[in-house]
Amino acid sequence: MKKLIAATILALSTSLTAAQADVLRVGMSGGYFPFTFVKLDVLQGFEVDFMNAVAAETGDEVEYVTMSFSGLIGALESGRIDTIANQITITPEREAKFAFSKPYVFDGAQVVVKKGNEATISGPDDLSGKTVAVNLGSNFEELLSNLPNATEIDVRTYESNIAQDTALGRVDAFVMDRVSSAQLIAESPLPLALAGAPFSEIRNALPFRNDAAGQAQRDKVDAAIARLKENGTLSEISNKWFGADITKVD
Template sequence: MFNKRKLVLITSMIMATALVFVGCGSKNNEINQKSNEVKETKSIRIGTSGGYFPFTFVENDVLQGFEIDVWNEIGERLDYDVEFVTSKFSGLFGMLDTDRIDSISNQIAITEERKEKYIFTTPYVYDGAQLVVKTGNDSIKSLEDLKGKKVGVSLGSNYEQIIREFDVNNEIEIITYDGGAMEQEVALGRIDAFLMDKLSSVELIKKTGLDLQLAGDPVAFNENAFPFVKNEKNEELIEKINTTIEEMRADGTLSEISEKWLEMDITKK
């Protein structure tokens, strides 16, 4: 009788011990799973010039602007860590091509040439290409008026492309700038005009107080979006970003960011 009781007691102890180990194993699995989830933190690298007020600029050593707010909101909604990488505009597409960044946020216009190489998100800004001249210069109103003149454009921008495609007979002296300075050159009368987006032009004139004015109506209209290298992974990511952009448009967040920086809504057609 004693032996039977002893056997039952030993068997119970063995089963209890086994349950403890099973329990520990489950907890270890949960810990490992959580550890793996931490390791899989999502991040995205966004290239920007940091020199295109009010869209992306540095003030008091802080990168800020319309583009920065838009991406911070996208990152928060998608649970992505957004890493901003600043570089001169002319180097951003090279960084994109060599996988040093995942996309560019710098008022990038969708063009047929770019669509051959990159896939774009849905547009988040609608804007126009605007000529700017020195105050009092009423001789320039259109691209046609640029013949025989010196015109500044940002190197590698769609604005450079607009001028070059128009100037088939090389009648315009096109001067490229890798960064700022072309607005000062126009204000000082060293070049005749520059071409950039209308909204930035208005804000630039307002902020700097330079002797500049808009010249005529926009010469072209742009739809701006975020470019990605063409691959299957990015196609899936863009679907998520597009959904988020449309949600931000529908709930008014895009409009709020636009009003904050531009005092107008540039996010709708």
């Protein structure tokens, strides 16, 4: 009888947990190595492992929705997805619109050039009179627009191929985050090089719609992120993909 009662309680508990579990629709591009990319038809990367770990903490189910990076913010605003895991940088403009989770990646903006040109372009100060590529919809266009020499920089927005066009000399440089830039250079046969040091601190987090439902999702995810930091899981995921812990301030 005791075994039967215990089994019944377990079944009811499992049923209740399943009923309370939410589906978290997570948008990402699937084209930003090593954070989110597709290999052998499998969506993977740091952001995927991170969101899977978050879901394991919250008990929710993750549904990944991939689309072009430039469409992610619109999809979040329209309610087609619940959040974005694609190295979304916290900016004042985005903070005014969305409810952000606590930061879980700390990085910096990086100039990348064709190998051999790093002697003449050693950072953002040397971008005057140059054509510079950035990903469409990213915050790097805004970062460049705030530089003292912004009016002298010809910024080109791309959906893809910014690295290839830089290597081929179609543009003088591109700007993306330091971690992705270093990984791209290490993995790619393209002749590319880092130009100088990172020039801006970047804090990445998950944006949610700034309403009661979105704030509740954010709070649940924040609690999960705190536990993942405390138990070392977040650091393990970072070291797996980058060989370093980018989830905390140096």
